[in-house]
Amino acid sequence: MSNETQEQVQDEGELVAARRAKLEWLRDEMGVDPFGHRVDGIMSLAHARSLFDAAADDAHAASVAANKEDASREVVDARPKALVAGRIVQHRDVGKLVFMVVRDDTDDLQLSLSKADLAPEQFKLAKKLDYGDIVVAAGRVGKTKRGETCIWADQLSIHSKSLVPPPGKHHGLSDPETRYRRRYVDMYANPGTIRTFKARSRMITRIREFMNARDFLEVETPMMQPIAGGAAARPFMTHHNALDIPLFLRIAPELYLKRLLVGGLPRVYEINRNFRNEGIDRSHNPEFTMLEVYEAFGNYETILELTESLVHQLAVATREDLLAEDPDQDLGTAEAPVLPFGELRVRYARPFRKVRFHELFEEALGFPASDIEKVRAVAAELGREHAPDMDDAFVVNEVFEARAETTIDPEQPTFVYDWPSVISPLTRPRADDPSLAERVDLFIGGMEIGPAYTELNDPDIQYGKFTEQLSGLDDEEESTFRTLDEEFLDALRVGMPPAGGLGLGIDRMAILLTNSPSIRDVILFPLMRPIEAGDEAAE
Template sequence: MEEENSLIEQRKANLAALREKGIEPFANKFTPNETCAGARENYEEGREVALAGRMTAFRTMGKSIFLDIRDGSDRMQVYAQKNALGEEAFEVLKKLDLGDFLGVKGTMFTTRTEEITLKAESFTVVGKALRPLPAKWHGLSNIETRYRQRYLDLIANLDVKDVFYKRSAIIREIRDFMHERGFIEVETPTMQAVPGGAAAQPFVTRHNALGCDFYLRIALELYLKRLLVGGMDRVFEIGRNYRNEGISPRHNPEFTMLEAYQAFGDYETMMELLESMITRVAEKVVGTLVIEHKDSEGNVTRTIDLSRPWRRVKYKELIREKGGDDWFDISPDERRQRAIDLGAEIAPDYEDFEVTNGLFEKLIEPTLIQPTFVTHLPKELIPLAKLSPEDPTTIEVFECCINGQEIAPAYTEQNDPVAQREALVNQAGEEQQKLDDDFLTALEHGMPPAGGIGIGIDRLIMMLLGQESIRDVLLFPQLKPKSEG
């Protein structure tokens, strides 16, 4: 990026040498008639093919050369002989650098070591690499370079590439699933005048022509509910949320969320939806319901069994399990002390329900490795859901935890505009959702009862693919820019 080094100068010299011979190393066009994988599948001795790819290995044998080219599908060995290509072309080939893009025409054959190989009859240089690629054997392991220059990571580490191919397959399966269930996919504003639907710090941006600030959305919820009011009974959106908060192995400032709303459903409808969706995606993309997470040495560190049915348990039961049967009978001060004694970090300004929730988030959630629907959370925690008739201090919601993380919350959505306004106005705790009057106006026009769910797609993918950091399922995780000089 900065000053030249000798490796780059060498490659530039090779580029100039090619041009001097009248060869344009960035040829405008070479059209392969097959992929490397296709050529392997359709192998037939003597079959003529044209393949193109990046040269990733180069083994000269005097008057013959073995080299590898790689495209998006696979690798293919190419065999080049001096007397087949002609002396001039052979000399050109010898001056190519690892990383150059090459088109090769020739015929397929099998070497003595039984490797399917393309015997070159002609080749075209279609893209010259002026910088060296990471070493082929040690690969690229510097974490910062892997994230800043993800393209190098994708070239050097095939398992990284596999993660992102699978990420694509997972999202595609999810879309197919939702469409089969009669949901339609919509797109709602990412720039919002009132950032609602969650209580997170937003990013602010400025619209010059309108002369006002907008917020990047922190949730999709309130716009999708407007669509329920409008008669779109089953809607979903897969989109980016932005939260101006800390970065960690489980948090990136922008992350992908799926939210779905189904009119005349409730939180139990959403349980069935989530179980069906995730088990299907796991079977189709990962090929199993038993997910193994491994450490860097390949030892299995945890096994997640997604077989149905998943555990269902009430929030208060889990709290009593961890905090004692009398947890809800003792005084708030005693609860605070007990939470601290148990090892939960409790800030001095926490209100009583936050103390209990601290116990849940710090000491219970991380232990929920197997899929678990935690239901009936205290009403103070979520203002957008309906109270539970059997216990009106709680709401009809679940948080689905897998792999020690919250993967998906779902509610029986509040559709009473008066109760909704009250819940938003009277929110307890530090963080509050902003009051979105346009949303409340929409509710006053009548929203059907509905079940709604939000699925953290990145965390879901981490769980399914055994990745320990959200950065390893995001192609370009957020990093601080390198300062100049």
């Protein structure tokens, strides 16, 4: 066990051995630190490329030609200077010339190194560098004879020796497991990865700008909660030693954000992680990011407007980003963006479609949800064994999710509203029909993006819905993590203003706007099963 690391080093193979030999060569014979040092004034590769000056390049070429004919005529070089850093992703040694392509988070750029331009040791270094090494180079921005924009380097130094064999230079890294487990390799091998995460970051910045512009206050509420409320999901459990109490990682921030409405903040939002101990698939990761919004004296209609404006605005901005990369795309118009999502083209023009729950139900099933005999027949078809003793409204909801939700046009953002009240215990029932909740859900690309509610602020009705919900649970669930949140009810009794609220899935929004197939492609480090060391796990 103790010499495992040593064995590992020995077992790493010839590729690593070759790199370690170069590491020693750098230290012993070249006298350089293979892991570099501080460098000031580095510019991005995209910026360096933008410095290219055709006139200066032509003048320099003419000056070199003149000098060749008549050595007394000095070479004039007005080409712009650049200092850059990057990871080597291609390396071509052509004898007394070395070409390498370096990559940073903005671009790829070729470094051209001529034996004539560099100190002898630096040219020796240029020939020995590997794919994966991080280098710093200085020189003039120009072009090669073949027209490639490059930096004709006169200074070159290594700032990190990569000891690990890199993925292939043309196929990149495509194995999904390796991409998620070794994201840092994925990031340099596949430039699209960094593009995606930059797009996600921009999206979140824009959400903050949107919310702040509407005078909402960003807040942070507990991630560790004594009672995991605000949603129905299995929580992760932990323990606080000093207080000797169980704690739950939150499944939603809702009950705390509402306490802030009680306290007198009229418009609040939070962008942060929720944790749900459930399955993992293309649209679920155990930890995921939510935007939650509460607006005093609003309702589900004001929140619907807010949601539609926000999503539309994000789509407009995303369209501009995509056009900046490639102007020759058909992405609709500025006001009516059409964005690709897999094989789909999602139309973000306002207004989005709005359809009542029961209308969509009847449209999809061919009979009204009130025809409970037929509803239960379909539920039986679906193989829901527990359906017979289930409350009618739950059965309706199951059938809706299986047969109606799937009929929503994935290319047309759609709000479904007036959901059955029983499935929304934190939502205010309609005054004219208490069986319906003032709830609206946004669907895009076949995914539920987020629900918006008129929040329930009557403490007595809320108490009733909580106890009703708890009575339907078995002992294990109740004793482990479903408890009546008395403190929240106390807050409601103090008095919460009427309000509208929203929960928007940030990861799913990122999936849509970055045109990614899986939530794992928009979460930097998605949860993976750890690789067990040795065969101790076998049992």
